[in-house]
Amino acid sequence: xxxxxxxVDTNVVVAGLITAQxxxxxARILDGMLTAAFPYVVSEALLxxxxxxxxxxxxxxxxxxxxxxxxxxxxDVALHAIVxxxxxxxxxxxxxxxxxxxxxxxxxDLMLVTGDKRLLRDAVMQGRVLLPHEFVAGA
Numbered sequence: 001x002x003x004x005x006x007x008v009d010t011n012v013v014v015a016g017l018i019t020a021q022x023x024x025x026x027a028r029i030l031d032g033m034l035t036a037a038f039p040y041v042v043s044e045a046l047l048x049x050x051x052x053x054x055x056x057x058x059x060x061x062x063x064x065x066x067x068x069x070x071x072x073x074x075x076d077v078a079l080h081a082i083v084x085x086x087x088x089x090x091x092x093x094x095x096x097x098x099x100x101x102x103x104x105x106x107x108x109d110l111m112l113v114t115g116d117k118r119l120l121r122d123a124v125m126q127g128r129v130l131l132p133h134e135f136v137a138g139a
Contacts, residue, residue, distance in 0.1 A: 003138070005039040005082065007103050009114035010049050012132055013077075017054070017063040025132035029113060034073075036080040041110060043086050045099045050074055090125070093118045104128060111135075 008029060016030025032038050042050075053059065054070045065073065089105030092098045097119060104110050104125060111128050113135045114120065120129050130138075 003038045004111040004135075005041060005107070005109055006130075006135065007041050007046070007100060007110055007112045008033060009100060009112060009116060009119070010046070010053050011115045012113055013050055014053060014059065014063075015115065015132075017065070018059075025136040026115075028136050029132055033080060034076050040081055041084050041103065041107075042078065042081040043084055043099065043103050045086065046103060047074060047078060049099065050077070093122045101125065 012026050012029055013033075015026035016024075016028075019027050021027060033040055051070065051074055054063070054065070054073075055067055060066075060070075084103060084106045086099065086102035087105045089098075089101040089103075092101040094116075097116065100112055100114075100119070101124075104112055111130055112119065112125070113130050113132055115132060119125070120131065122129070
């Protein structure tokens with residue numbers, strides 16, 4: 001069985017950085033991104049969101065990375081990613097997540113890995129949205 005090509009939501013990247021459990025699904029996903037263990041997609045907008053969120057002072061206290069280290073991490077993430085241009089997609093349940101829906105609309109074979117309950121419950125993309133543990137279990 002081949003692994004799906006995924007979009008990794010920002011909340012999964014953040015959780016992967018701040019978890020104390022190296023074997024947790026979110027840590028395994030972030031490690032997999034950094035080692036090219038599975039195919040994943042980003043857009044310029046998604047990389048910018050990763051950067052903005054990871055650079056927040058309150059969050060930096062949790063993950064302990066400097067801005068330079070965040071940039072290095074994101075360079076490594078981008079190095080292994082498939083970079084796509086999003087296309088207009090259906091309306092996301094939250095306008096802040098429209099970039100994910102537009103990226104999903106770019107290719108029918110993409111899946112989204114997220115912990116966001118609103119995205120997981122959205123009927124429009126049902127079947128294309130996975131929890132981190134579901135993605136890891138399918139490995």
